[in-house]
Amino acid sequence: MRHTLPLAPQFYVTAPQPCPYLEGRMERKLFTSLQGEHADQLNDSLSKQGFRRSQNVLYRPTCADCNACLSARIRVADFKPSKSQRxxxxxxxxxxxxATSPWATEAQYELFREYLEHRHADGGMADMDVFExxxxxxxxxIRTRVIEYYAPPTPDAPRELVATCLTDLLDDGLSMVYSFYKPELIKDSLGTYVxxxxxxxxxxxxxxYVYLGYWVPGSKKMGYKARFSALEVYQGGHWEDLLDPxxxxxxxxxxxxxxxxQQVAKIDLPDTHGTRPAAPMKPKTEI
Incomplete structure (x- = not known):
């Protein structure tokens, strides 16, 4: 009898380094490579289990004495904007x-540098050059788009790139990998608008769903995510409503x-051998 085996990626753990969210903490990440013909399925499966993508790597915090970082997603059907969000x-x-293919441009990089200098000058990306x-x-x-937002042209100036979001297309939603915008437009709540x-x-x-990355209680940087209604967080191996932050x-x-x-043993991996991959949900709108 022939048996099918699940895709079996190798998992690794990073060395401890200072936590970017909570002062005085050290962070580690559990990660695996994202590659091959089944990359989309692996990304879909692990995203539902609290993982995030960075280039061709999937990672999830696995700190030695802390589990504050919680993957967060918005349940689209039940979302109701607040007055300030409207x-x-x-x-x-x-x-x-x-919406474009994932291709870097000079305008994106200039906006990215401006954003970092004003918002995250001491962050881990501060030294990122144009090649990085x-x-x-x-x-x-995997299936990725760059979603750009432009201020329309005026008689005195051409249209201007004011915000960009690197967005992955999952089988059950959109994953906002990284976004940046003109820092002077923070007064307009441009990040919220994106x-x-x-x-x-x-x-x-x-x-x-719309996946927002990690929400970290006690971190001012991540506090804005808890202001969205119909928010779910991944904790203890399942998604639960965030009712009271x-x-x-x-x-x-x-x-x-x-x-x-034990963490690795509990990860649910997609079965990609001997079975035809399930067809992705057909979107009503082209992204």
């Missing part, structure tokens, strides 16, 4: 959206994290 959407509705930026955008083995627009794109395409604690404890071997 204001942000209306204020930025003049912007023109353009191009790799971030272009090195993707998320709201992705919710609209997902709704039009019939996709149930204050109920989640960033406190560390030496027994919080499971051993790495």
């Amino acid at each position: 204001r942000a959407f209306n204020k930025n509705s003049y912007l023109q959206r353009a 930026f191009a790799a971030m955008i272009e090195e993707t083995p 998320i709201l627009d992705h919710i609209e794109i997902a709704r039009e395409a019939g996709l149930p 204050e109920a989640y604690s960033p406190d560390a404890h030496p027994l919080e994290a499971e051993p790495i071997a």
